[in-house]
Amino acid sequence: xxxxxxxxxxxxxxxxxxxxxxxxxxxxxxxxxxxxxxxxxxxxxxxxxxxxxxxxxxxxxxxxxxxxxxxxxxxxxxxxxxxxxxxxxxxxxxx
Numbered sequence: 001x002x003x004x005x006x007x008x009x010x011x012x013x014x015x016x017x018x019x020x021x022x023x024x025x026x027x028x029x030x031x032x033x034x035x036x037x038x039x040x041x042x043x044x045x046x047x048x049x050x051x052x053x054x055x056x057x058x059x060x061x062x063x064x065x066x067x068x069x070x071x072x073x074x075x076x077x078x079x080x081x082x083x084x085x086x087x088x089x090x091x092x093x094x095x
Contacts, residue, residue, distance in 0.1 A: 013027070020038050033051060033084075045078075045083070047082075
């Protein structure tokens, strides 16, 4: 894992840990995205952040981008239906 990918992964993970503090967060590996399964309190969520959706953002703005897109709120609203962050925004889709 390159340093940039690891740092970006850590920022996304920290965002999820802040938004879902008592949940278990497990990373799942895909070639083209960061993927996380978030579960706890009888709920399960899935987030996939496409590499190309955030490649132009620096580390300092990544958390604010996730907040601006309302990623956590979208995940809560869709339940166990996968949420995908693309270059077009936060959408629902398949993992």
